[in-house]
Amino acid sequence: xxxxxxxxxxxxxxxxxxxxxxxxxxxxxxxxxxxxxxxxxxxxxxxxxxxxxxxxxxxxxxxxxxxxxxxxxxxxxxxxxxxxxxxxxxxxxxxxxxxxxxxxxxxxxxxxx
Amino acid sequence: xxxxxxxxxxxxxxxxxxxxxxxxxxxxxxxxxxxxxxxxxxxxxxxxxxxxxxxxxxxxxxxxxxxxxxxxxxxxxxxxxxxxxxxxxxxxxxxxxxxxxxxxxxxxxxxxxxxxx
Numbered sequence: 001x002x003x004x005x006x007x008x009x010x011x012x013x014x015x016x017x018x019x020x021x022x023x024x025x026x027x028x029x030x031x032x033x034x035x036x037x038x039x040x041x042x043x044x045x046x047x048x049x050x051x052x053x054x055x056x057x058x059x060x061x062x063x064x065x066x067x068x069x070x071x072x073x074x075x076x077x078x079x080x081x082x083x084x085x086x087x088x089x090x091x092x093x094x095x096x097x098x099x100x101x102x103x104x105x106x107x108x109x110x111x112x113x
Numbered sequence: 114x115x116x117x118x119x120x121x122x123x124x125x126x127x128x129x130x131x132x133x134x135x136x137x138x139x140x141x142x143x144x145x146x147x148x149x150x151x152x153x154x155x156x157x158x159x160x161x162x163x164x165x166x167x168x169x170x171x172x173x174x175x176x177x178x179x180x181x182x183x184x185x186x187x188x189x190x191x192x193x194x195x196x197x198x199x200x201x202x203x204x205x206x207x208x209x210x211x212x213x214x215x216x217x218x219x220x221x222x223x224x225x226x227x228x229x230x
Contacts, residue, residue: 032217043203043221044156051214088156092217099209100146100169101219103156 023089117222144209
């Protein structure tokens, strides 16, 4: 079983719609969760981090965390063509002295104008 | 505040050669992590350094090595290059320690694209 799994996509949404991205993780003790956006040919850019159960909102982005279900999601409201990118879910597994991030394979989002 | 910088941005090498990549973290960040990104395997963790000490290592062969200097700058070295080493090599910096939960927020540099012929 992969440590971090994301819905495979690609996900196509019309401009102005909500894009919903999902991520599950295997290590129940994980404490830190991140969403990165990666444009084609560029490096990943951190857009959201979440550490507690519930919702965290930042502009048009909302991250949701449910540790009991080992599930983290990202909602993009009022999607814009500039949101077209691959979104990577990253998790910090909780092990002694473990500082690495485990990444999902990514979900490619295309926003149709 | 300047971001993470990596040099060189592009490299072309032949099988059997070795290569050294460099990473300068965000000012004040003491942790540097290295990742390999390929279309087939995605982002794979190589190793992480904090205050010149390797704290974590991923599942890569010993041909991949790294080090960190007292100014937090880091280098990674790949010896005896193989065709399969062609990839985008990314470094990311973070605070690495602290009371805030955000100490492990990692910020990526632009990457070094390595092509092995």
